[in-house]
Amino acid sequence: MNDTETNATSVDLGRSTKSPTMESKVEKLKGTTPRPSIQSRNSMNGPLYMQTSNNKVLIRRVKRKGDGPMRNLARWFLDNQTGLSFNLISLIFLAHMFLPKARPYTSKFFTISYYNPASGQYAQGPNDYHFILFCIVLFTGLRAGLMEHVLAPLGRHWGISKRKEITRFSEQAWMLIYYCVFWTLGLYLYVGSPYFLNMKELWTGWPNRELSGLMKGYLLAQWAFWVQQVLVIHIEERRKDHWQMLIHHFITISLISASYCYHQTRVGNLILVLMDVVDLFLPLAKCLKYLGFTKLCDAMFVVFMVSWFVARHIFYLITCYSVHTDLAELVPPACFRGNNSNLTGPFPIPDGWSHYFEPFTDFEGTICWSPSVRWCFLYCLLGLQVLTIFWFFMIIQVAIRVIKGDGADDTRSDDEEEKEEEESEYEEAQPLEEEVGVESIDLKGWERRTGVKRNVAASSGVSLPGHSDRKELLGRIGCEKQVD
Numbered sequence: 001m002n003d004t005e006t007n008a009t010s011v012d013l014g015r016s017t018k019s020p021t022m023e024s025k026v027e028k029l030k031g032t033t034p035r036p037s038i039q040s041r042n043s044m045n046g047p048l049y050m051q052t053s054n055n056k057v058l059i060r061r062v063k064r065k066g067d068g069p070m071r072n073l074a075r076w077f078l079d080n081q082t083g084l085s086f087n088l089i090s091l092i093f094l095a096h097m098f099l100p101k102a103r104p105y106t107s108k109f110f111t112i113s114y115y116n117p118a119s120g121q122y123a124q125g126p127n128d129y130h131f132i133l134f135c136i137v138l139f140t141g142l143r144a145g146l147m148e149h150v151l152a153p154l155g156r157h158w159g160i161s162k163r164k165e166i167t168r169f170s171e172q173a174w175m176l177i178y179y180c181v182f183w184t185l186g187l188y189l190y191v192g193s194p195y196f197l198n199m200k201e202l203w204t205g206w207p208n209r210e211l212s213g214l215m216k217g218y219l220l221a222q223w224a225f226w227v228q229q230v231l232v233i234h235i236e237e238r239r240k241d242h243w244q245m246l247i248h249h250f251i252t253i254s255l256i257s258a259s260y261c262y263h264q265t266r267v268g269n270l271i272l273v274l275m276d277v278v279d280l281f282l283p284l285a286k287c288l289k290y291l292g293f294t295k296l297c298d299a300m301f302v303v304f305m306v307s308w309f310v311a312r313h314i315f316y317l318i319t320c321y322s323v324h325t326d327l328a329e330l331v332p333p334a335c336f337r338g339n340n341s342n343l344t345g346p347f348p349i350p351d352g353w354s355h356y357f358e359p360f361t362d363f364e365g366t367i368c369w370s371p372s373v374r375w376c377f378l379y380c381l382l383g384l385q386v387l388t389i390f391w392f393f394m395i396i397q398v399a400i401r402v403i404k405g406d407g408a409d410d411t412r413s414d415d416e417e418e419k420e421e422e423e424s425e426y427e428e429a430q431p432l433e434e435e436v437g438v439e440s441i442d443l444k445g446w447e448r449r450t451g452v453k454r455n456v457a458a459s460s461g462v463s464l465p466g467h468s469d470r471k472e473l474l475g476r477i478g479c480e481k482q483v484d
Helices: 003-011 020-031 069-098 100-110 127-157 163-191 213-235 242-261 265-276 278-290 294-324 326-330 354-361 371-404 443-450 468-477
Strands: 049-051 057-063 334-337 344-347 367-369 423-428
Touching: 069 100, 069 127, 069 213, 100 127, 127 163, 127 213, 163 213, 163 265, 163 278, 213 242, 213 265, 242 265, 242 354, 242 371, 265 278, 265 294, 278 294, 294 326, 294 371, 326 371, 354 367, 367 371
Parallel strands: none
Antiparallel strands: 049 057, 057 423, 334 344, 334 367
């Protein structure tokens, strides 16, 4: 074989036969196709994509601890809570507007029911639960919408750059907005009431089975807010004090619901005013911290600490003492039945336990007051006091850091739990479009659209039709295999 024939053989790849040396190299290359090792499957430092020997593409994704159907459902709800909430509200209002027969059912969701024209006040009834459900959905949508579209952009505009700090700033700003509205409303109701600075007046006239519309809306909205808070701490990332907060929320819900259904709304109003005033200063201090106003944050933290001690450990315990003494003196054990216009009683407390739960289901049924009911109220109030004492010791630790010059950094609930150890796993990448062969690609049309001209391979002096331009096109669309 002469030199010309040898060159022709080495060039004409389509008609030549591979030499034994070339075949052995090809077999060796096939045998070394990269496989994802065990270490790379669980290492965040591994490649983002991998290709197995059977040409399957694996993509790396983060595997979180605790992943499961419920956790994934919580993440989905967290990502879509704004749309879900306002779609549900829109559905209720649209049905109310365009379906006249549905109005008796839809109106109970967004109006306060059981108005008594004779007294100008409102009674209580099962429709109140529909209003609470509506407020839960409303608070969920308002919170998510304001945080995402108003508060987070404001935080970025004011110089907060870290994603975690923007989220925390948005959460605290929402709490500040909520308490500015509802603490002010609660204080307005308390100052204008006959029991303002008069503990004994908290217990007179029981049972009054009607209340003003403003007081009713205030208590039902507060009830809904704390139910919604239970939902929030379960769909968002858990904090270090998750279980303490959960116990706090359940005790608060129990106290609000019991004070409403047992017609002790006066003391319910007072307890909420005492507890909510502290939550004006804490979110404000945190927002100042995220905005970089360290000195103002420390000053506001001092105001927060003083208000906490005075409101939650002095006036609160005075109220608990009144529950223990004044309530036992002014409200003797007895049972009543009916509404205000035809109230019957008092009559003896019946045997059994069913009458204790009847006020939650039958608002004109039997309602009984006994030492057992009083002690249930008192135990819940003291349980809440134990939690606040635990948190107050943590606040003292923060105050010590402020005195040392380290700055105020609330350890109660601002930081998440220790960061979960992130692992990765590889899963097979699913094609987004139908796979086609290279021959099916319209190279001429691609040239006309992009203006790119096909190059001619000149390194060997030989033109391999369709090789260079196809490789360039495949590289542009991300289909070219990476060879290590």
